[in-house]
Amino acid sequence: MDEVLDAIGAVALVLGALFALLAAIGVHKFRDPYSRMHAAAKSPTLGLVLVTMGAALQIRTIGAVATLTLVAILQLLTSPVGTHLIARAVHLRVEVPQDGVDELRRDDEAVS
Amino acid sequence: MSNAALAITAIAAVLFVARMLRGPALADRVISVDGFVSTIVIGVTIASVRPGSGVVESTVLVVAIGGFVGTAILARFIERRGS
């Protein structure tokens, strides 16, 4: 049983790391800040959830599992907040042209 | 196996730093730092399974919290500094 859990844990660790790599490639591939943020926010979050699962499966003590679960929940709660803070700051400071509609700029210009 | 995972994480970290150096704007650099910080947290978590790394799960928790606080401060920085 132990070997099975170790193996699954190892796969989870590698998968999680791969999502971090995906985020890094995405930040290079996308051209505008907002799209880059999509990659930089969502992929490492899933990556961390996978990695904490993998570490929990490999370590298997109650304390470790509890702490790692906490880390995963913390990341799920704080990652969107951090992303939103950056997105708002970028919007306040930088002009980013969109392919489609930009209703935020429309509404901003309407009140100013 | 954790070696492979760490190696992949290292490549990701280097790519983030590369984007941070290339920019072109401040916003892009901040986004790369955000991704870099998250990648560090992932790396530390992977290290916690390795015996003798000195990393315990509590370490991971602290790094995760620190990562978020760092990102929040960074966002404030763009708001003030502009581009």
Added chain:
Amino acid sequence: MRARLRLPAIVAWLTALWIMLWGDISWANVLGGLAVAAGVVLFARLEAASLRPTYFHPHWAVVYVVHLGWQLLLSNIRLAVEILTPGDGTYTAIIAVPIRGGSDAVVNLVANSITLTPGTMTVDVRRHERDEFDIDGDGIIDEMTAGVTLYVHCIYGSDVEAVRHQVLELEELALRAFGSDADRALAHADVVAQATVLDESGRHTPKQGDLS
């Protein structure tokens, strides 16, 4: 079936966290934990908003969490396909989505959850005045103008109405799972026109309330 969480729960939660970090349940840790928790709560000077009871309905809350987890997975799969295939299939847009808007807690939850769903990310949140209409007089609100507008950046933003629909569905789920009674009353309502004002040039613009 609902639960209300308040200040004692915060203290209990912090104490449990303290004990867990020390890794061992001894009287020293329990008392130390209580002391630290009490100290933190007093020092933090929590605002009234943080101490308002949080509601959750176990059944809907579980549905919500599972749904969100699934969405996170989907969004990453979609991102992976986009990033790893050559070419650029993206069509970016920032879309204004009028949502019902309930208590701050629910709006906060929805805004954060949107960041995790495929292709979307919240950029800004604005409150307005809103009107509610009970059309057939059965005590259930049928229509309302938007209380909050979420500005959502999408990487696949060609179908604006689809995005709005997606967000409203998520909000309905959030209202049912974590909403107070007032919030859940809104869950059935359809969002009709956004409350607007007419400016000098004759254009309708969203009516801005006080950002509290």
